[in-house]
Amino acid sequence: MAGTIAEIAGQAGVSIGTVSKVLNGRPGVGDAKRAQILRLIRQSGYDGRAGKSKKPSRLIDFVMRGIDTLWATQLLVGAEEEAARAGVGLVISATHGRLIGNRHWIDRLSERHSDGVVVVASRIHAGIEAELERLRIPYVLLDMAGSPPPGVAVVGATNAAGGRAAVDHLLELGHRRIAIVTGNRELACSQERLDGYVAALVRAGVNPRGDYLAYGNFEISGGYRAACQLLDLDEPPTAIFAGSDLQAYGVYQAARERGLRIPDDLSVVGFDDVPMCEWLMPKLTTVRQPLEEMARQGVRMVLAMAYQEATPSQPKLELATTLVVRESTAPPRRQ
Numbered sequence: 164m165a166g167t168i169a170e171i172a173g174q175a176g177v178s179i180g181t182v183s184k185v186l187n188g189r190p191g192v193g194d195a196k197r198a199q200i201l202r203l204i205r206q207s208g209y210d211g212r213a214g215k216s217k218k219p220s221r222l223i224d225f226v227m228r229g230i231d232t233l234w235a236t237q238l239l240v241g242a243e244e245e246a247a248r249a250g251v252g253l254v255i256s257a258t259h260g261r262l263i264g265n266r267h268w269i270d271r272l273s274e275r276h277s278d279g280v281v282v283v284a285s286r287i288h289a290g291i292e293a294e295l296e297r298l299r300i301p302y303v304l305l306d307m308a309g310s311p312p313p314g315v316a317v318v319g320a321t322n323a324a325g326g327r328a329a330v331d332h333l334l335e336l337g338h339r340r341i342a343i344v345t346g347n348r349e350l351a352c353s354q355e356r357l358d359g360y361v362a363a364l365v366r367a368g369v370n371p372r373g374d375y376l377a378y379g380n381f382e383i384s385g386g387y388r389a390a391c392q393l394l395d396l397d398e399p400p401t402a403i404f405a406g407s408d409l410q411a412y413g414v415y416q417a418a419r420e421r422g423l424r425i426p427d428d429l430s431v432v433g434f435d436d437v438p439m440c441e442w443l444m445p446k447l448t449t450v451r452q453p454l455e456e457m458a459r460q461g462v463r464m465v466l467a468m469a470y471q472e473a474t475p476s477q478p479k480l481e482l483a484t485t486l487v488v489r490e491s492t493a494p495p496r497r498q
Contacts, residue, residue: 171203185274201270220276221251223465225458227283230257232382232409233437234454238283238305241455245462251278269294279465281305281458284350301468305461306352316468317479318461320452322352325484326359326404329432329450332486333402334367337494338430342375342400344389344410353378356406356434375400379410386413394421394429401429401495408433408440411447411491426493436487445490452484 172182177196184192185200192200225242227235239255246253254277272280280295280302295302303316333341343360346353357376364371377392379385386405393400394417405411411433415425423429425445433440436451460480468474 171200171207174203175200198270201273219278219470222254222275222277223251223462223469224254224256224272224277224280225283225462226256226258226280228258230255233439234381234407234409234435237437237454238458241458242281242462244455245459245466249462249466251466269298272300273298278469279303281461281465282307283458283461284352301465303461303465303468305457306350314478316464318457318464319352319479319481320457321481321484322355322452323359323362325434325450325452325486326356327363328359328484328486329404329434330360330363331367332448332488332492333404333430333432334363334369336402336430336492338402339369340375340398340400340495341369341402341404342372342377342393343404343406344377344379344386344393344414345406346379346381346385346410348378350381353381353406360404379406379413381407381410383409383413383416386410387417388413390414390417391420394418394423402431402492403429404432404434406434408435408437408447408449411449412439412443415443426491428496430492430495432492440487440489443491448489448492449487450484451487453482457482 168179168182172179175182175196177200181192181196182200182204185197185204223246225239227238229235230239243253254275277300280300282302282304284306303318305318307317307319330341341360341364343357345357345360348354361371374396375393377389379389386407386409389410390403390413393403403414405414411431414429414431418425418429418431425431431447433447433449434452435454436449437454440447440449460482464480
């Protein structure tokens with residue numbers, strides 16, 4: 164049975180007002196005592212969010228791997244626009260590749276009474292779904308890492324179709340030595356883009372080569388390191404499909420260090436279509452995914468779950484990708 168505030172106060176040796184401060188995330192309680200009270204609250208099963216009289220906080224947490232890239236900026240623009248339209252605030256945080264859902268993160272989420280969480284391309288700590296359910300905080304995964312728990316809402320793009328479109332374009336130009344630099348291994352979108360790459364080659368009767376597969380990190384550094392490895396092969400590729408535009412920029416750098424001209428000596432296709440693509444020389448051919456709209460949909464879904472108690476009609480929403488042909492691809496000079 165759930166304990167009462169009075170019982171929790173008695174066990175902690177504090178006043179009811181002190182417990183109330185902790186429940187509402189107000190200052191005036193020492194860190195050690197706050198941690199003890201939160202522990203007693205969890206153990207008792209008390210739910211400070213329960214009850215229909217509680218006013219929503221009008222806050223949504225937007226959790227990302229990092230916030231220092233053009234990819235992240237476009238997501239933040241979409242999320243902020245949707246939040247502003249709905250009259251809610253965003254609490255933005257970066258995981259920098261760490262697991263989210265540890266006790267510290269859960270405690271802070273509980274203290275500020277966030278109404279929902281959108282998790283972008285980050286790994287979730289085992290058991291977080293049970294904690295969020297206990298706190299009655301809905302959440303949505305965007306570009307998920309790993310497999311989502313059953314019934315959790317997911318927003319993404321048609322990554323496999325985008326990968327096929329990129330490789331089909333290169334095949335139509337006459338390329339057969341096509342390599343891929345996909346992204347982080349734990350992200351579903353990385354595997355889906357790789358699946359599209361393989362499917363396009365197989366359909367064209369081209370045998371996928373193991374030495375033409377490299378994993379990056381969706382950042383410039385990952386694309387550069389992988390391209391160095393690929394371009395130094397005895398039989399280097401004539402085209403590279405990079406799993407992100409930032410990785411494509413890394414491919415550009417590696418190619419130029421080796422005296423290769425794009426697209427004369429090497430064709431390059433990216434993925435995302437961030438504004439940088441128009442400023443690269445040559446302009447980057449890429450697969451556009453609607454990043455701003457993906458973020459809008461993620462925020463919209465979690466708001467509906469939080470304020471309307473609505474179950475998403477589509478637990479997994481995939482938005483369409485589109486190939487944008489610019490200047491970085493051309494027929495191969497030789498095979």
